[in-house]
Amino acid sequence: EPINKTLKSIIFEIDPLQDYTFVDYKQTSTSKTILFILGAQFNIIDVHETTVILSQCTSNFNTNYDLANESSLIIRGVLTYLKHGTTEAIKYFKNILINGSEIDLATYSSIYGQLGYLEQKLGNYNVATIMYEKSMHSGTMQFGVYLFYLDQAAQYHAKVLKNWEKAMTLWIQKLNIQNNFLLEEDKAQTYENLANAAFETKQYAKTVEYTLAAIENLPNDHPHISFLQQQLEQAKKKLSEHTTN
Numbered sequence: 001e002p003i004n005k006t007l008k009s010i011i012f013e014i015d016p017l018q019d020y021t022f023v024d025y026k027q028t029s030t031s032k033t034i035l036f037i038l039g040a041q042f043n044i045i046d047v048h049e050t051t052v053i054l055s056q057c058t059s060n061f062n063t064n065y066d067l068a069n070e071s072s073l074i075i076r077g078v079l080t081y082l083k084h085g086t087t088e089a090i091k092y093f094k095n096i097l098i099n100g101s102e103i104d105l106a107t108y109s110s111i112y113g114q115l116g117y118l119e120q121k122l123g124n125y126n127v128a129t130i131m132y133e134k135s136m137h138s139g140t141m142q143f144g145v146y147l148f149y150l151d152q153a154a155q156y157h158a159k160v161l162k163n164w165e166k167a168m169t170l171w172i173q174k175l176n177i178q179n180n181f182l183l184e185e186d187k188a189q190t191y192e193n194l195a196n197a198a199f200e201t202k203q204y205a206k207t208v209e210y211t212l213a214a215i216e217n218l219p220n221d222h223p224h225i226s227f228l229q230q231q232l233e234q235a236k237k238k239l240s241e242h243t244t245n
Helices: 072-084 086-099 105-121 125-136 143-160 164-180 187-200 204-216 225-244
Strands: 011-015 020-023 033-036 042-047 051-056
Touching: 072 086, 072 105, 086 105, 105 125, 105 143, 125 143, 143 164, 143 187, 164 187, 187 204, 187 225, 204 225
Parallel strands: 011 051
Antiparallel strands: 020 033, 042 051
């Protein structure tokens, strides 16, 4: 029912892709909740008087990360964050660490990664750094989840701490995994991140190298190529100036 008589109830019908998972918020629950990946986008297909029909676009979230790879403990923590906020989610994950003696190492890594993200949102950067580092220490995580947290840690060092050298090290680690295991998805983004890090650290030859690699890993008609080509020209100009001086 609408909140008051001046409002009208609207039904949203969503045609989903793969960026969601069915979850139970409580173990005793008989209902199911569809949890979409954060950052999922939707196109409006049609609008009727009481119904809006949506179709899910590709998620702009890191495609290496899928909640379907996570345990039910992690999914409940994400739901806690969405329903009750950052502080309650931190309490939830910390309680698991205190009481979860039988949790496998992969779940421990995911918990620390989640805590790193949550502490970062609260501005607790030192704590976030420790949590991200702990999430990296287990090699038992599924590659998709591991690469996601590796990228999150790199983004954190780059954008928050302005430590582009550390970020570059983490992105190189991610790229090595992608190359060793022939993981082509998202590789162009890794190269672009490395190009940005190289530019910020005034390694202009590396900037050119990584930008070219990013372009080569995209389809010829990809709309982002024109932006990368502009970055490439800027890097070449900086390299020329740096060489001349």
